Amino acid sequence: MLRVVHRQGTITAAAEVLHLTPSAVSHHMRELSRELKIPLLEPQGRRVRLTQAAHVLLGHADTLLSQWEQTLADLDSHRAGETGPLRMAGFTTAAAGLLAPAAGRLKTTHPDLRVLVRECDTDVSLELLLAGEADLAIIEPTEEAPPPGDPRFDQRPLLHEPLDLAVPAGHPLAGSGAVTLEDVADEAWIVSDPDGCDHKRQLMVHCSAAGFTPRIEHEATTWTVIWSLVANGMGVSLIPRLIDGLQLPGVVRVPLTGESRPTRRLLTCVRRGSREHPVIAMGVRALQDVIDGSPAVAA
CATH class of the missing domain: 3.40.190.10 (Periplasmic binding protein-like II)
Incomplete structure (x- = not known):
């Protein structure tokens, strides 16, 4: 709980992550502070921050929690009929x-x-x-x-997952067995750029390694929109191999090859x-x- 409070910065945000009420989180923090006889939290504007003593505690807590997880794993290895979840x-x-x-x-x-x-x-x-x-x-x-x-x-x-090139069905490269990124240096590009997605940065890195800066003209927050933009001739895109089952009509997947062949870990x-x-x-x-x-x- 202390780790989540540290990461979230407020009691309210930590309570939401932990599915508890803010008063319950505050109570647990006060009880832990009382048991350890040290202050753990101090106000910082509308947020809270950990005291130096609390940071010391967290350093030990990571080790203790790791050992506890290993203990649970060892005990569960002796149980029959694993049911999860x-x-x-x-x-x-x-x-x-x-x-x-x-x-x-x-x-x-x-x-x-x-x-x-x-x-x-x-x-x-x-x-x-x-x-x-x-x-x-x-x-x-x-x-x-x-x-x-x-x-x-x-x-x-x-997994080291290959990234393929998505082109419209009528694109000159649609029938190619494999192409390089250099072959599409002059194309308009479509990227996925929602919060938490690394697609745009990946495209910039891979194209830079291939010796050019991509001309990004369209951004979307879902792969369905990217497929639709590609299918309607608005540009090309890099697509993960895992997305194969989500493919819509009008788009052809072309494998990429060469020294700058992009993958993701x-x-x-x-x-x-x-x-x-x-x-x-x-x-x-x-x-x-x-x-x-x-x-x-x-x-």
């Missing part, structure tokens, strides 16, 4: 292309296991993990994501110490099975 979270394309198929596999192989999937941005997934509202998340490493050594999280590689993220929990381990294995069963995704 397994709560998985991830951004749109990861939820559609990986989490949903993995949940379907688990429903078949472990019918007694309760699996819950939530589509949300990476920052929300991390908040859910910290609040104990999610057990396993798929995230993409970005500048805003926690660093690899963050003591709160265990982050491990899951996806990671599994859990609370540190919890990865060996039997139910979470089943979730990770199911995700890997989905990837292994779809060679085009991992190509």
Whole structure:
């Protein structure tokens, strides 16, 4: 709870994340402060901030919580009949292309296991993990994501996903077996740029590596709108391989090749110490099975 208060900056915002009332969070903070005989919070305008003593406590809390998660995992390994729940979270394309198929596999192989999937941005997934509202998340490493050594999280590689080129069905490159980014340097580009999405930054980085700056003319907040813009000849776009099942008519996917061939890294993220929990381990294995069963995704 103290970690969430620190991250959110107000008691009210922390209470919303934790699904508690502000008075309950305030009560717990006062009780913890009383038990430890140190002040934990101090006002900062309309917000609150942690005292130096509270920061010391958080440093130890990360270690203690990691050990507690490992303890739970060890105990659960001795239980029979795992029923969950397994709560998985991830951004749109990861939820559609990986989490949903993995949940379907688990429903078949472990019918007694309760699996819950939530589509949300990476920052929300991390908040859910910290609040104990999610057990396993798929995230993409970005500048805003926690660093690899963050003591709160265990982050491990899951997939290097290719990005393809989306062009209108009548485009000269629509029949090509593969093209390079350099081949479309003069095209108008369409990007997805909602909060929490890294699509625009990825396009800029990959095109820069290919030696040009993309001419971005259209921005959208959903992949459906991007598909429609491409289908109607308004430009081209970079699309994740995982989005294949969401494709609409009028758009052709063209594989990209060459030294500047773009990919993106996806990671599994859990609370540190919890990865060996039997139910979470089943979730990770199911995700890997989905990837292994779809060679085009991992190509």
